[in-house]
Structures are given as C-alpha cells and as structure tokens.
Amino acid sequence: MLSKHVWFAPMIVAAVLGSAPAHAETVRVTIDKLMFSPAVVKAKVGDTIEWVNNDILAHTATVKGDWDVVIPPKKSATLVVKKAGEFAYYCRFHPNMQAKLDVTN
C-alpha cells in the first residue's frame, strides 16, 4: 500500500531542506517616476539589494550617516546588506522619494 511507504517522505524532505545552506537572495526595488517600488522590502543579512532605475534622472538610495548608493539613469546599482535593522532610506537628489528596508538575521 502506498501510504505505508510514503509517511516518512515529508521527514526526509524537511531534513534535506533544513540542512541545505541558506542562499543569499537578490531583493529588487524598481524606481519609476520618482517612486521606489516596493516601498517596503525585507531582506536577510548577506542579501543583495538591487535598485533598478527606470527614470531618466539619477537617483540615490541613502541612509544618512550610513550607506549611500548612487543609481544612474536607466541603470542598476546594488548593495550587500551587512547588518540587521530597519533602514528608512531616501533619494538625496529628490528627498520626497522615501522607502524602507527591513533587514533580519
């Protein structure tokens, strides 16, 4: 009977998944008409944030006193997040552009 052999399958799957190394992800934020989308993103320490700028203007993703990423027009720029925290960031050139990054361990 199938059910007799299948009961341990979920245990094996869980064991395999549990022991697999965590892969660093790339979290993408798009900029369109002076808006960061999504406005709030979550990431883990070690992940890469990639900002894709669809505007004709240069923008930045800046945390005062901390990181500052310049994103040229029609280009992308990345940042590897190295510490956990809630980061409210904005564009230095257009401070009305605001967004948030939640980084957990």
Add this chain to the structure above:
Amino acid sequence: MFAKFSAALAAVCLLGTPAFAQSAKLTDPQIAHIAYTAGVIDVTAAKQALSKSKNKEVIAFAKDMVRDHEAVNKQALGLVKKLKVTPEDNDTSRALTKQAADKQKELAKLSGAAYDKAYVANEVAFHKTVDNALEKQLIPSSSNAELKSLLETGLKIFEGHLQHAEHTLADLK
C-alpha cells in the same frame, strides 16, 4: 464678466507671482514652452553658482540642477517633437525669464557665503513658485495626455528639488 475677473484675481493671489497671472487658459504649446523655460532658467542659475560658489554642498546642488533639468528638457523636446507641438512663447514665459534675469544680476553682485545663501534661498522660492503653477495651472490646463503625464512627473521632480534646496539651505545656516 465679474466672475472671470474674480477668478483671475484669485489665480494671481493663489499663484503669488506676477509671472503666472494669465487669466486666459493656456494652450499645450504655451504650457510646453513655460515648462521648458523653467528648466532653462534653473540651469542658467546653476551655472552662475558653479562659477561663483566655493561651497561643496552648493556646488553639488547646482550640478544636480544642471543634470536633472537638462535631462528633463531633453525628454520634453523629444515629446513635443513626437506630438508635433511647437512650443509657443507667451507672457508667462517672458515674465519668468525677466524675473530670472533680474535675480541673476542681483546675485552677480554677491560673493562667498552671502551669495551661497541668496542663491539657495532663491532656488527654494523658485521651486515653490513653479510647483504651485504646475499643480494649479499647467497640469489642469493641459490637454494632451502625454504632456500632462510629463508635467505630473515634472511636479514630482520639482517638489524633490524644493526639498533638496531646503536641506541645502538648512546646512548653510
């Protein structure tokens, strides 16, 4: 007739500057010309700052103005060409240009910290004026959807510049 007069008066009070006092509805070619002119004015003011200022932040701000307005105007020219709209000179553009030229002469007499503060303070005032005009007059009066969309993005950019100017001014005090 009385309604038209009081509407025009309200428009002048709302917009707060003689340049945007036109009571007749603006056409798309005129609106395109005004938007383009506002950009050119800011680039010209920034170039004066680049030649006069020794302050790193003011220089960075001026470079941002040149870069942004040249990019937006390039996009605006592309759009009007595509729409086969010829920007049309008008009283508002002329008034804006004259006001800017007068301010330029005033600023030319200043130097050092006095110049820096005056330039950035004027940038705050100028961006407030243009934001107001875009919101209350240019965007509502525009007919073509693509032009309207460009102006709406332009408003976001100008609002951003206003905040950038305010931050820069705060750092100069």
